[in-house]
Amino acid sequence: MRDFLPADKARRERVLAVIRERYRAHGFDEIETPVMEDHARLHAGIGGDNEKLAFNILKRGLDADAVRAGADDQAALSDLGLRYDLTVPLARFYATNRGQLPTVFRSIQIAPVWRAERPQKGRYRQFMQCDIDIIGDASGRAEAELIVASLDTLDALGLEGGSIRINDRRLLDGMLDVFGFSPDERPGVLITIDKLDKIGPDGVTAELRERGATDAAVDAFDAFLTRPQLLIARPFGAEQIRAALPDGIADEAVDALIAIGDAVAGARGGDVPLVFDPFLVRGMGYYTGTIFELAHPSVDSSLGGGGRYDGMIGRFLGQDVPAVGFSIGFERIVDLVAAGDEQGSAAIVLVHDRDVPVAELVALKSALVAEGARVRLEQRTKNLKGLLERAAQDGYTAFATVRAGAARADLEVKPLD
Known part of the structure; x- marks a missing residue:
C-alpha cells in the first residue's frame, strides 16, 4: 500500500479522468459499491485464487476465547471482508438494484481493491481497478462494445497500437475433450496450460505428466503444440481460428468470435486488432464464454482483460443473467502514459x-x-x-x-x- 506525492497523484487523476471520459462516451454509467462485502459472498467459490488473498475483518466484540475457538474457521471469526475485485460486488449490486436499472446495464466501476499479495514491482496490496461491464446482453455485441471502448481508451491515453488476445472457454473445453482429458482433471490441466507463456511447451507437458494427467491426452496435446500450422501468422478470422484448433471443435464458439471480429472491424474502420490465442485461459473460474486480454508492444505483460461470466449473478439473484466485463490494469498503464500538463491551465x-x-x-x-x-x-x-x-x-x-x-x-x- 503506497503513499502518492502531489505530482504522482496529479498524474494518476489525469489518467483516471481520460478513462472515465472515454468510458462515458461509449455509453457506460458509473456506480459505486462499498469497500466491504459479506464474508460469505467473498468466499463463495467464485473469486478463484483471489479468495485466498482476501483481507477478512474480525467480528466485533469477540474475546480471546472466541478467537482461539474459531482459529480454524474463518467464517466464525469474520463476517465481512475487503473486496478483492470489483466483479463480485457488481454482481451483488445488480441483484440488489435490478428493478432500478435498464434491461441492458452498462456500468463503470473505478475504485481501489485489496489483496494480501506478496508485494513486488507491479503487485500491490491496494491497487486501483477500472472496470466496465455489460449485464443483460447475451450477444457478441456486448464483447464488441467492451473491446472497442477499451482500445479507444488506450488510444486516448497515447498508447496506440494495442491489441486484444481472445479465446473462448467453450473452445478450451472442446480442445481438452478432443485431446482426451477427463472432466475431473481439466481444472488442473488449465492451470498448467495457463503457464505456457512462462515455461514453454516442454515445461507444460512435463508439468502435466507430473500432475498425473492422462498419458495419451498429454501426448496428443504435446503433438498439437509443436505442429507447424500454429506458427503461420494469419489475420484474425475463420482461417486463423480454425488453423489454431484441432479437428472436431464445434462451430458455435468459433462463429461467435468471428462475429465479434467483424463488429470490431466495423467500429475501427476495418482495423481488427484481435489475435486468437487458443491457450489463453485466465484464471478466474467464473468465466463461461469469451475471454480476452489487452496487450501492447511496449510491455510483455497484459494491460487488462476480462470475459463473460453468465453464471455469477444468478448466485445472488436466483435467476441467470448474461454478463461480460473488461478491466484495465490501471497501475501498469499509468506508468506508461507520457507525462503531460497535469493541470490543463496556468x-x-x-x-x-x-x-x-x-x-x-x-x-x-x-x-x-x-x-x-x-x-x-x-x-x-x-x-x-x-x-x-x-x-x-x-x-x-x-x-x-x-x-x-x-x-x-x-x-x-x-x-x-
Missing part, C-alpha cells in the same frame, strides 16, 4: 517577501484564481532556485515575485524553466 507560484501584508497576498491570489490559474503562495527563501525547482516538480509552470503594495497589474509572470 499554475503560478507567488514568491513574496516577508513584509507583504496577508490581505494583499490573498487578494492577488484570488485575482489569479478568478482568471482560471492555480496559485501557490511561497515566502522567499535564500535558496530561491531550490524553491522553484520543487514547485516545478509539483506541476507549477510559472512564478511571479510579489512585494508590498503590488497590484495585479504589477505582477511579472515568468515561466519556470
Whole structure:
C-alpha cells in the first residue's frame, strides 16, 4: 500500500479522468459499491485464487476465547471482508438494484481493491481497478462494445497500437475433450496450460505428466503444440481460428468470435486488432464464454482483460443473467502514459517577501484564481532556485515575485524553466 506525492497523484487523476471520459462516451454509467462485502459472498467459490488473498475483518466484540475457538474457521471469526475485485460486488449490486436499472446495464466501476499479495514491482496490496461491464446482453455485441471502448481508451491515453488476445472457454473445453482429458482433471490441466507463456511447451507437458494427467491426452496435446500450422501468422478470422484448433471443435464458439471480429472491424474502420490465442485461459473460474486480454508492444505483460461470466449473478439473484466485463490494469498503464500538463491551465507560484501584508497576498491570489490559474503562495527563501525547482516538480509552470503594495497589474509572470 503506497503513499502518492502531489505530482504522482496529479498524474494518476489525469489518467483516471481520460478513462472515465472515454468510458462515458461509449455509453457506460458509473456506480459505486462499498469497500466491504459479506464474508460469505467473498468466499463463495467464485473469486478463484483471489479468495485466498482476501483481507477478512474480525467480528466485533469477540474475546480471546472466541478467537482461539474459531482459529480454524474463518467464517466464525469474520463476517465481512475487503473486496478483492470489483466483479463480485457488481454482481451483488445488480441483484440488489435490478428493478432500478435498464434491461441492458452498462456500468463503470473505478475504485481501489485489496489483496494480501506478496508485494513486488507491479503487485500491490491496494491497487486501483477500472472496470466496465455489460449485464443483460447475451450477444457478441456486448464483447464488441467492451473491446472497442477499451482500445479507444488506450488510444486516448497515447498508447496506440494495442491489441486484444481472445479465446473462448467453450473452445478450451472442446480442445481438452478432443485431446482426451477427463472432466475431473481439466481444472488442473488449465492451470498448467495457463503457464505456457512462462515455461514453454516442454515445461507444460512435463508439468502435466507430473500432475498425473492422462498419458495419451498429454501426448496428443504435446503433438498439437509443436505442429507447424500454429506458427503461420494469419489475420484474425475463420482461417486463423480454425488453423489454431484441432479437428472436431464445434462451430458455435468459433462463429461467435468471428462475429465479434467483424463488429470490431466495423467500429475501427476495418482495423481488427484481435489475435486468437487458443491457450489463453485466465484464471478466474467464473468465466463461461469469451475471454480476452489487452496487450501492447511496449510491455510483455497484459494491460487488462476480462470475459463473460453468465453464471455469477444468478448466485445472488436466483435467476441467470448474461454478463461480460473488461478491466484495465490501471497501475501498469499509468506508468506508461507520457507525462503531460497535469493541470490543463496556468499554475503560478507567488514568491513574496516577508513584509507583504496577508490581505494583499490573498487578494492577488484570488485575482489569479478568478482568471482560471492555480496559485501557490511561497515566502522567499535564500535558496530561491531550490524553491522553484520543487514547485516545478509539483506541476507549477510559472512564478511571479510579489512585494508590498503590488497590484495585479504589477505582477511579472515568468515561466519556470
